[in-house]
Amino acid sequence: MAQQLRAGMVGMGMIFDETYRPFFEKAKTAGVYDRGFGDIDVQLAGVATKTGKRAEVYAQSAGDRIHRFQNFVGDQAADQLAQSGVHFGCVATPDDRHFAASKVLLEAGAHLLVEKPSVLTLQELDQLVALADRKGLLAKVVYHKLLDPDHKKLRTLVHDNVLKHVNNGYCSLLEPKQISGAQFSEWITGRNPGTYVAVHYIKLIDFTFSGKLKTVMASGQRGIVGPKDGPTWDSTQMRMVYEYDDGREAAFDIHTSWVTPDNFPGYVEQEVQFRFDNGVWNGHSRKRGVELTVEGQTPTKLKTTINTHYNGTFVEPWGERSQRGYGIEVIERFVREVAFVEFAGSSSGRAERLAQMRKLSYNDLASDRQVVAAVQALEAILDRAAKGQPDCVVRVNDARGGLVLCPPGSNECEVLYGPRIS
Numbered sequence: 001m002a003q004q005l006r007a008g009m010v011g012m013g014m015i016f017d018e019t020y021r022p023f024f025e026k027a028k029t030a031g032v033y034d035r036g037f038g039d040i041d042v043q044l045a046g047v048a049t050k051t052g053k054r055a056e057v058y059a060q061s062a063g064d065r066i067h068r069f070q071n072f073v074g075d076q077a078a079d080q081l082a083q084s085g086v087h088f089g090c091v092a093t094p095d096d097r098h099f100a101a102s103k104v105l106l107e108a109g110a111h112l113l114v115e116k117p118s119v120l121t122l123q124e125l126d127q128l129v130a131l132a133d134r135k136g137l138l139a140k141v142v143y144h145k146l147l148d149p150d151h152k153k154l155r156t157l158v159h160d161n162v163l164k165h166v167n168n169g170y171c172s173l174l175e176p177k178q179i180s181g182a183q184f185s186e187w188i189t190g191r192n193p194g195t196y197v198a199v200h201y202i203k204l205i206d207f208t209f210s211g212k213l214k215t216v217m218a219s220g221q222r223g224i225v226g227p228k229d230g231p232t233w234d235s236t237q238m239r240m241v242y243e244y245d246d247g248r249e250a251a252f253d254i255h256t257s258w259v260t261p262d263n264f265p266g267y268v269e270q271e272v273q274f275r276f277d278n279g280v281w282n283g284h285s286r287k288r289g290v291e292l293t294v295e296g297q298t299p300t301k302l303k304t305t306i307n308t309h310y311n312g313t314f315v316e317p318w319g320e321r322s323q324r325g326y327g328i329e330v331i332e333r334f335v336r337e338v339a340f341v342e343f344a345g346s347s348s349g350r351a352e353r354l355a356q357m358r359k360l361s362y363n364d365l366a367s368d369r370q371v372v373a374a375v376q377a378l379e380a381i382l383d384r385a386a387k388g389q390p391d392c393v394v395r396v397n398d399a400r401g402g403l404v405l406c407p408p409g410s411n412e413c414e415v416l417y418g419p420r421i422s
Contacts, residue, residue: 002031003038003343005335006045008086008110010078010101011093012054014183015115018311019144020090021058022323023331025065032335037343042335046070046084048077048101082108088138088338090331091115094187095195099124102139106131111138111341113334117199117375118365122403122417125372129365136350138341138357139365140334145200146207146362147326147333149309150283154274155208163281165244166209169252169274171201176267178300180225180234180258188225193258194218194236194378201254201272202240202374207362211242212422213370214249216377216394220385224259231386234259238378265291267303334363370396373403373421380405380416396421 009020027042044067047055052073059069072080078101082089089105091098091114099119105112106128118141119125132139145151157163175197180188206213217239226232235257242250260269270285286305298304306312311325337357344353361367377394384392384407391408394416398404401415 002041004041004043005032005087005338005342006043006085007335008045008081008084008089008105009047010049010081010089010091010105012047012049012058013092015092019327019331020092021062021066022311023328023335024067025062026323026328027332027335028065028067032332032339034336034339034344037339040335040339040343043067044069045086046072046081048072048081050074050077052077079104081105082110086110087342088113088335094184094191096120096187096191099128102128103131106135106137106139109135109137111140111338113140113142113331115142116203117141117195117372118368119372120195120379121376122369122372122421125365125368132365136354138334138338138354140337140363141365141368142330142334143200143203143207143363144310144327144330145204147330149326150288151204151208154281154283157281158208163274163276163279165246165248165277166250167275167277168250169205169272170255171198171204171252172255172269172271173197173201173257174260174264174269175258176262176264177224177259178262184258185225188232190231192220192233192236192378192382193256194220194233194238194254194382195375196256197258198236198238198254198256198378199371199375201252202371203368204272205240205242205252206370206374209242209250211244211250213240213373213396214243215239215241215396216374216381218378218381219390220382222386229386231383233382236378236382238374240374262300265299265304267299267305268307269305330363369421373417376403376416377405380414 024044032040032042046069052071055071082104088111091101095117098114102112102114128139220233220236222228222233224234238254240252272283274281290306291304292306294302311327313323316322341353341357358364381392389407393406395404397420401418402421403417404413404415406413
């Protein structure tokens, strides 16, 4: 008989529909199997949202494609879900709500998977890591772009020393105006596309090239999705400087926007370039794939530039309909890590298995300190700019603290975080 993992879901927006939903539907039919832990029955047992409307619609439309689940609604929904007996919980809410939901899940004894950015400050990260450690649980964050075949190949070439010593890099992601103006309009007040999207590239840089984060700078533009002098940002330009063991530095620029015209040909435009001592890596979402035009449907209902690697629906050659891609694969991988901890051996060996899964730096919260430091620095710099003090710089592991914000032309620096980052 299959062993069981009961899952909880906090948030049922676009990310749920594109990645968690197809995983849970496939798991209901096929389960999750590995020789190490056997056949696991994975059930979506409960969901937590503010109104419950999306959950009701999904339950009706999915029918027998999904297990029947409890629908928790309101301000206490995450707490009720956490107390319902789920073995792991997934958090896919707006980023400034991640911490509270993650904390109640861990406190209730559930393994955690939270969407990027995991949290917005190192203080919050410290609390979650300590809580997971005390409870003997996995606490992981979704960085699905690390599973992108192009990014995996980049890391392979760096890991194998084919590409030698990164010198600098540039990343760009442009999203259509409907993202900020409609899809996420309820929660973007006071937010910025850099934290929401650029964190994928922060992690790609941090994980692929290692090094020590040294400095963070940022600027941005306002006036389209919010007032020109308000706290809501249309686009951001972020620079991170890393130092490496040999004393050399590399600078990385990340440009992010969510006010690109909806009929822009690329729809979601992604581009990266990294320069090395002996080579250059260029990646572009529109150049690697296919372009599609359907009268009256592209580029809004259907995308002109299709990323079938991330998430695609297919009719397989043998007639089966499927949905797959690295956006779904990263969630299945987490469930396999939970199953390995809980079922791949005797209870006496659980602590060893837990430690093994925590060493996976691609998604473990304890390995995410420099990424969260960069996010916290970006948030602080933009906050100061919105209050009339632009061009601040955040220094990492400064003599005054682990994360120190310095205004231009002033010695009155603010310590954002005291302990050393790494």
